[in-house]
Amino acid sequence: MRARVMLIVAVIVTVAWGCDEGAPPPTSAALRDTADQVLYGVTYLITIEGIKRIRLFSDTVYFYQPTQIADLVGVRVEFFSALGALSSTVTAEEGRYEWRTGSMEARSNVVATTPDDRRLTTEILRYDRTQERISGPSAFVFDSPDRHLEGDGFTADPDFRQVEALRPRQGRITERPERR
Numbered sequence: 001m002r003a004r005v006m007l008i009v010a011v012i013v014t015v016a017w018g019c020d021e022g023a024p025p026p027t028s029a030a031l032r033d034t035a036d037q038v039l040y041g042v043t044y045l046i047t048i049e050g051i052k053r054i055r056l057f058s059d060t061v062y063f064y065q066p067t068q069i070a071d072l073v074g075v076r077v078e079f080f081s082a083l084g085a086l087s088s089t090v091t092a093e094e095g096r097y098e099w100r101t102g103s104m105e106a107r108s109n110v111v112a113t114t115p116d117d118r119r120l121t122t123e124i125l126r127y128d129r130t131q132e133r134i135s136g137p138s139a140f141v142f143d144s145p146d147r148h149l150e151g152d153g154f155t156a157d158p159d160f161r162q163v164e165a166l167r168p169r170q171g172r173i174t175e176r177p178e179r180r
Helices: 002-018
Strands: 037-048 051-064 069-080 086-098 104-113 119-128 133-136 140-144 147-151 154-156 163-165 168-173
Touching: 069 104, 119 154, 140 163, 147 163
Parallel strands: none
Antiparallel strands: 037 051, 051 069, 069 086, 086 104, 104 119, 119 133, 119 140, 133 154, 140 147, 147 168, 154 163
């Protein structure tokens, strides 16, 4: 009889153990599920005083109306000079655009290039429209025909002519041959 009671208790414990209800149901939706608008294949042109200054491309845009913020997936941003000529292109896996300020952030595998062979790679790149400055708080590598810089943060102009390492790790500047 005692063996039978022990067997019944063991079966009840085993059944109760196997009836795990799992994680509780989610109480809030994932952030991207709360987007007010989802747009695909977006091109957005920003002009200043009628001159094309920035062109933003994104595979997918998640727009949040109350905050005026757009989360971007598959990002390419082209910066143009005051004369309208292409000065640099930034690509990244993700990003964010703030409609109120015009500021942007590119994240994950960020690559910035210029038509004259300057290249900067990093994981986070931020563009501050009010200051017309680009910066990054994380490790970066910058190469141009006459310079190589590495560091743990940087600031630059949008065409990457003036790149400054905030916490430099390595650098090299070579003399340019005189042009004739």
